[in-house]
Amino acid sequence: MLNIDGIIGESPALQEVFQVLGKVAPTDSTVLVTGESGTGKELLVRALHHNSRRRDQPFVPINCGAIPKELLESELFGHEKGAFTHAIRSRSGRFELADGGTIFLDEIGEMDFSLQVKILRVLQEKEIERVGGTAVKKVDVRVVAATNRELEREVAEGRFREDLFYRLNVIPLQLPALRERGEDVLLLAKHFLQRFCKDKDRGELRLSPEAENMLLAYSWPGNVRELENFMERLSILCDGTSVGLEDLPGKILREVGEEPVARPVPAASIPAGFRWPRLRDMKEKDFALKDFLEQMEDRLILEALEQVGGVKNQAAELLGIKRTTLIEKMKKRKLLEG
Secondary structure: OOOOOOOOOOOHHHHHHHHHHHHHOOOOOOEEEEOOOOOOHHHHHHHHHHOOOOOOOOEEEEEOOOOOHHHHHHHHHOEOOOOOOOOOOOEOOHHHHOOOOEEEEEOHHHOOHHHHHHHHHHHHHOEEOOEOOOOOEEOOOEEEEEEOOOHHHHHHOOOOOHHHHHHHOOEEEEOOOHHHOOOHHHHHHHHHHHHHHHHOOOOOOEEOHHHHHHHHHOOOOOHHHHHHHHHHHHHHHOOOOEEOHHHOOHHHHHHHOOOOOOOOOOHHHOOOOOOOOOHHHHHHOOOOHHHHHHHHHHHHHHHHHHHOOOOHHHHHHHHOOOHHHHHHHHHHOOOOOO
16 A cells, blocks of 8 residues: 555546556656655655565655755765865765665756766666765665756756766656645645644634635645644734634735635636526536546547547647546446457
8 A cells, every 4th residue: 555644635637646656656666756846755765665565675865955955965875084184984875875775866957968978877876986086886876856847858958967867757746736736725724723722722713615715726836734724823923713804914815815715727728608507507417526527537538539530649739638548548437448
């Protein structure tokens, strides 16, 4: 059973990530985790390690963007005594410390171009060389990297090595932004609020329906980290037992408006003449919600297949889903021939 302790969410977007995680975790394949800042990339990587065969071995993270480039090489590979000023003794680097386990190269898009070639060598040869040393040391590590940058664009603009990108991007895992996770916003908000109230030894604090609508409609540019920080602020500043509109910051009110009913959809994304299905449409067909949604999905799948002459790759592209997802849906609904 997949251990995803610490990751909260039930949205389809997150469940798709968990499916890939379950398949790749038992392997030693290199994984590249992408996603906006604050989406929880390190939590996902820790889950990857905890579900791997290396779970009882070290998990060693390093933030490549938080360490000056002149020190990062020593942090990664270690150094020998006298290699540079203040190197008064030999020291192991993170790759040696992670031997047998997993090393997590966070924010690898920030890494200096000259150092990227040395990471490539580790991936290719499974060996390192300490700064100031001459001996080569073999290391058995699984490399997992993460970034909030678009590495393909970085490659195109000459800031990231193309060969390293393809070495890292064996298994891509993209964490969805919080605004793409629907009701997960409320699950997370209530979890954080309960935890902070307990930590601060104050009574239970609830979200009013109006506040819930606001949280669902807000775009959360800082993602889960922003939501967590906001819930901590509420646990300190909210005087009552329920969070109302008056407790929300002006930033949310200005973006969403005063009476949100759902996340606003950009007008440009709705074609002229388009009409969302309504409840009465479902009632007229005498369908339950699940049946109604399945009927609509079946019609769209069949229309996409018809437009591309039955070529599943192209149909999946039209629908904005993976080919494997399309085939699973077709099997489930018995839409496959034969």
